[in-house]
Amino acid sequence: MYDLIVIGAGPGGYVCAIRAAQLGLKVACVEGRETLGGTCLNVGCIPSKALLHASHMLHETHENFDKMGLTGAKVKVDWTKMQGYKADTVTTNTKGIEFLFKKNKIDWLKGWATIEAAGKVKVGDTVHETKNIVIATGSEVSPLKGVEVDNAGGVIVDSTGALTLPKIPKSMVVIGAGVIGLELGSVYARLGAEITVIEYLDAITPGMDAEIQKQFQKTLQKQGFKFIMGAAVQGAEVKKGKAVVTYAPKAGGDAQTIEADCVLVATGRRAFTNGLGLDKAGVAVSDRGVVQVDKHWQTNVPGIYAIGDCVPGPMLAHKAEDEGMAVAEVIAGRAGHVNYDVIPGVIYTSPEVANVGLTEEAAKATGRKIKVGKFPFMGNARAKAMFMGDGFVKIIADADTDRVLGAHIIGPNAGEMIHEICVAMEFGASAEDIALTCHAHPTTSEAVREAALALGGGAIHV
Secondary structure (H helix, E strand, O other): OEEEEEEOOOHHHHHHHHHHHHOOOOEEEEEOOOOOOHHHHHHOHHHHHHHHHHHHHHHHHHHOOHHHOOOOOOOOOOHHHHHHHHHHHHHHHHHHHHHHHHHOOOEEEEOOEEEEEOOEEEEOOEEEEEEEEEEOOOEEEOOEOOEOOOOOOOOEEOHHHHOOOOOOOOEEEEEOOOHHHHHHHHHHHHOOOEEEEEEOOOOOOOOOOHHHHHHHHHHHHHOOOEEEEOEEEEEEEEEOOEEEEEEEEOOOOOOEEEEEOEEEEOOOEEEOOOOOOHHHHOOOEOOOOOEOOOOOOEOOOOOEEEOHHHOOOOOOHHHHHHHHHHHHHHHOOOOOOOOHHHOOEEEOOOOEEEEEEOOHHHHHHOOOOEEEEEEEHHHOHHHHHOOOOOOEEEEEEEOOOOEEEEEEEEEOOHHHHHHHHHHHHHOOOEHHHHHOOOOOOOOOOHHHHHHHHHOOOOOOOO
């Protein structure tokens, strides 16, 4: 008898299992993949960031090395070797999770799980008994009507197939201007592909601060991206080894076609609970397949919990990790908490884009008085030395209390700098608190302080 069986070994599942074991519970984790880590470590966050890093290094050698007096033969791409680097990165991380399971005495039940009833999880032909179950099965790529993905063919692919293309395409159409499409589009743009993004909406990265959206799109266009906005994709097919995409303006108009070596379908993800037997177990799900949970992540069936991408909220690995730790605390009889108002989001392009809290539009919609402080990276010495002076930091605060409500950064190291704002918001800090905190010089983080200063007496270096 286990105290807890976690179904799924992605960021939410493996973190939940480890935290529960640390709290003294007898834990098992069910995973049918040959390696632990889920989508994130195997075919998502980690391999994509490896390719983003490698392609960014290539960009630096081609665009900036000579400016710094670093000369030599032009660096070329060995795609097979780059794929090997990516694979090694994945293996190192997945083996690391396997080590942590052994260290914390967590049983890895290899196979796919079915919930027979509360307290009963079937893996293969064996039914395991447990006091509690946590569903952490994550998400899968959302299909697009009229577009059939064939990752093995390497012409019409999803995010998984885009990580293992047989060769670098000369042209790529990305369907969807969200995080995944723009990140992977950036990889291949740096490697020499012509990138065209087709987006149904009128702005990229839905839900992002409008000012950041505009700056981000302009930046990507400077890098060679082409955007077709407000267009509905009607279909895609392979003809003579090429992909032909048909689309039409959503406002009305004639259909058009575009040809490319490769099409990346990046239209989002959906909760994945196939084969779990949730109907049989009586677990309530929405009409979109999202598992319904209460404020303690428990489903309508006592003893069965769910976290991560398969429950409501942003589909982010770190959100799943937070929920994993919190639900482990709850099951162990402690208090578990996740502050959903302070979950950062990061796009790992170059420049990076990061945000936390309210956008300016959302803050205004609350009806409160707000103020906005901004500082451009062109005023930051470190950013200019790195040839990364484009972009800015934007902080939104309550006009009456000066409390920080949100922040948005487009620029170098944005994904690291956003955490200063996260900590500030967790402690209910004012913009003045940030402005009066000494920041090391020269760092890109000084731009955060300057944006906070802009909310008060004014920024110094602009």
